[in-house]
Amino acid sequence: MNYLLYFDPGLGAMIAQAAIAALAGFVLFYKTVVATVKGWLGLRKAKKESSFDNSYDQNSDTK
Amino acid sequence: MRRHPSSYRDPSGFVYQENGIFYRQINPVYFKEYKAATSSGVYQKLFDKKWLIPHEELRSDEEKIIILPEQLDFVTYPYEWSFNQYKHAAQLTLRIQIFLLENNFSLKDASAFNVTFHKGKAVFIDTLSIEKYKENNPWRALKQFNEHFFGPLLLAQKYGGSFLKTLQHSINGIDLSEVKRQLPFTSRFHPIIYSHIHLLSKSDGKKPTENNDEKKISLSKISQIKMLQALEQHIDAMASKENTEWSSYYNQINYQEASFQNKKKLIKLWCAEVEATKIIDLGGNDGTFAKELLNQASQIIISDIDQPAIDQCYLNQLKSKEQRLIPIVCDLMQPSPSIGFQNSERDSFTSRVISFQPDLSMALALIHHITLTGNVPFEMSASYFSKLSQYLIIEFPDRDDSWVKFILDSKRDARHLFDDYSISAFAKAYQQHFKLIKSEKIEGTERTLFLFKRHEG
Numbered sequence: 464m465n466y467l468l469y470f471d472p473g474l475g476a477m478i479a480q481a482a483i484a485a486l487a488g489f490v491l492f493y494k495t496v497v498a499t500v501k502g503w504l505g506l507r508k509a510k511k512e513s514s515f516d517n518s519y520d521q522n523s524d525t526k
Numbered sequence: 527m528r529r530h531p532s533s534y535r536d537p538s539g540f541v542y543q544e545n546g547i548f549y550r551q552i553n554p555v556y557f558k559e560y561k562a563a564t565s566s567g568v569y570q571k572l573f574d575k576k577w578l579i580p581h582e583e584l585r586s587d588e589e590k591i592i593i594l595p596e597q598l599d600f601v602t603y604p605y606e607w608s609f610n611q612y613k614h615a616a617q618l619t620l621r622i623q624i625f626l627l628e629n630n631f632s633l634k635d636a637s638a639f640n641v642t643f644h645k646g647k648a649v650f651i652d653t654l655s656i657e658k659y660k661e662n663n664p665w666r667a668l669k670q671f672n673e674h675f676f677g678p679l680l681l682a683q684k685y686g687g688s689f690l691k692t693l694q695h696s697i698n699g700i701d702l703s704e705v706k707r708q709l710p711f712t713s714r715f716h717p718i719i720y721s722h723i724h725l726l727s728k729s730d731g732k733k734p735t736e737n738n739d740e741k742k743i744s745l746s747k748i749s750q751i752k753m754l755q756a757l758e759q760h761i762d763a764m765a766s767k768e769n770t771e772w773s774s775y776y777n778q779i780n781y782q783e784a785s786f787q788n789k790k791k792l793i794k795l796w797c798a799e800v801e802a803t804k805i806i807d808l809g810g811n812d813g814t815f816a817k818e819l820l821n822q823a824s825q826i827i828i829s830d831i832d833q834p835a836i837d838q839c840y841l842n843q844l845k846s847k848e849q850r851l852i853p854i855v856c857d858l859m860q861p862s863p864s865i866g867f868q869n870s871e872r873d874s875f876t877s878r879v880i881s882f883q884p885d886l887s888m889a890l891a892l893i894h895h896i897t898l899t900g901n902v903p904f905e906m907s908a909s910y911f912s913k914l915s916q917y918l919i920i921e922f923p924d925r926d927d928s929w930v931k932f933i934l935d936s937k938r939d940a941r942h943l944f945d946d947y948s949i950s951a952f953a954k955a956y957q958q959h960f961k962l963i964k965s966e967k968i969e970g971t972e973r974t975l976f977l978f979k980r981h982e983g
Contacts, residue, residue: 470535470635472666475729477743480664483721484749487756490717494759513610515617515762518844519577519647 532639532871538654548598550581550653552591559657560591568629568656577622579644579651595653596644599825599852600882603872604638604674605694606854606862608837609682609766612690615641615648616675620758622650623665627751632659636671638693639872645849646840662744665754669729672722673699676761680719681708683764687833690855697866702727718760768834785970790818792966793888793919796977798822800917802886806879808858809892813839813851816888820850827882829856829875858892859900879914886917891973893952894923898933898944904955912959918978922952927972949974 501507510516530548533540538556541548552560563569564583572578581595604612618641623633633655640652674693677700681689685708692700706713706727713719745753793815797805803824807816810828812835819826828851830836839853854875856862861875873881889911896902911918923930925947934941953962953976960978967974 470670473669473726473729474743476669476726477664477666479721479725479729480668480743480745480750480753483668483725484745484753486717486721487753488749490756491752491759512845513841515614515621519614519618519621520575 531868532866534867536635536652536654548595549584550593550595552593552654554589556654557591560654562658563631563656566629566631568626568631569653571629572622572625572650575625576647577618577625577650578653579649581653593653595651598642598644598651600827600878601642601873602852602854603642603693603862604678605691606856606875607643607690608833608840608853608855609679609687609690609768610837611643611648611840611853612638612675612679612682613761613764616671616679616761617758618648618650619671619675620754620761623667624751624754624758626656627659627747627754630659631656632663632665633657633667636667636674638674638699643852646843646847646851659747662746664743664745665750668722669702669726670699672702672705672726676722676757677702677705679761679764680723681705683766684709686768687766687855690833694862694865697871718756722757766834766837782970785968788970789890789921789968789973789975790815792968792975793890794818794821796919796964796975797886800886800977800979802884802917804882804884805886805888806882806884806914807888807890809889809895810839811835812842813853815890816851817848820848823850825850825852827852827854827879827884829854829858831855831857831859858896859902876910876913884915886919887911887915889918889920891921891923891929893920894927894930894933894947897947898930898937904952905958908956908959912980916980916982918960918976918980920956920976920978921968921973922949922976923971923973924949925972930972 498507528543530541530543533542537553538559539550539552541550543549569578573580579595579598581593584592584594586592604615607615615638619633619636623636626632634657635652635655637652640650640655641648642651643649678689678692681692702723705723709719709723714724797819803822805816805819805823805825806827806829807813808829810816810830811832813828816826816828828836828839833855836853836855839851843851843853856875864870864874864877865872893907896907897904911920925931925934930947934944937944953965956962956976956978960980963977963979965974965976
């Protein structure tokens, strides 16, 4: 037992992650398809001004 | 040396205070992880992104390493955040985890208390939460993330901002089965909500058995990243439907634009006279008046009962790239108590404000709510304000003010109980605790501004 594990992560929660990840893969795929089709139709939405990316993503600022 | 009372959960190290400065001690058990994170440059990269509170290493020997983190001026807790603050704190945690995975590290916990607001933005403050990623291990903090962040956000989105206060009564997060019970039946058809709430709540009561060897539980890194990205995208799209009771307040104030400008001018002038640099604006709404003081103030806490108004204040600040406002949701009739083990893990609102040592408190258009709606006698509110700061600017709307009339009318039979509500009774009571420096009626209104200085000694 790793004693650094100072809280119970829930054993079931660990097992369930495989299923969650599978569902997530499906959701991401579906979203990508929808976004691509919307892109073709010229329906792409701009990110909201208050979105996390607009205020927090510093990738553009750092080298 | 005084160990911080909230810093006991993780044996990797702890935060302590010495001569008013916070340090972090790292214990030998975490040396390897700390050195790996330092040498790989992930700490530095996270500092550059402004996602993690920067630190410098002060000394290192075989028994301990001491680091000095950038000091926080005022800590706000999750139950004091507005909807978008909460949401961004959640997204920050997920983005950090995704970033760490890409760099072969991982977060070992995802407590909402690992995040606070600093210079206008959410920042991760638990430096020791970062550990080496173990190949194909699922994220053990996922359930905790949902208990601390996703659950409260879902409930707040559906039922309103009071659910953002969940961690005030459940310091370790909300039980996912409880979230499940409160969500509508149709939520189980939503792949993200189903998987992160319904599915994970089922695993709550599972007992480990002999065959459940941890080695068998595996999840590839790429799958974990996808899982987190999908969750993050869902949270990104969440919005609060709540309308504020005050958000359109300044459109329907009961006085003219000229009086409004006049009030701003007086406050600015008085604030300059007392040379206030640290200010708390109680009932500060979306920060409209506080912003006027930014020329001279180094920091202004804006507290308000109204979650959407504070949300607006936070979003405006992000947009303007201002860093000196500290928005906080707080009901002065029941400010955040001290909670946690021995009632000392998370400090109360009042004691944090006192340690912040503001030079000036402002209570604009507030006293009639406290006195008439909250039934707090003048002596008690004066005594409370005098604890917070040396100077006080307070606005007193007299009985002829339309808001005051409205509140008094709603008292019906009990109206006579508030016969004492008058400017003379107010001034008398406040002079028990303060010296009156000046007062001035705001032209075109039934309101008077007072500048008080606390009696010392």
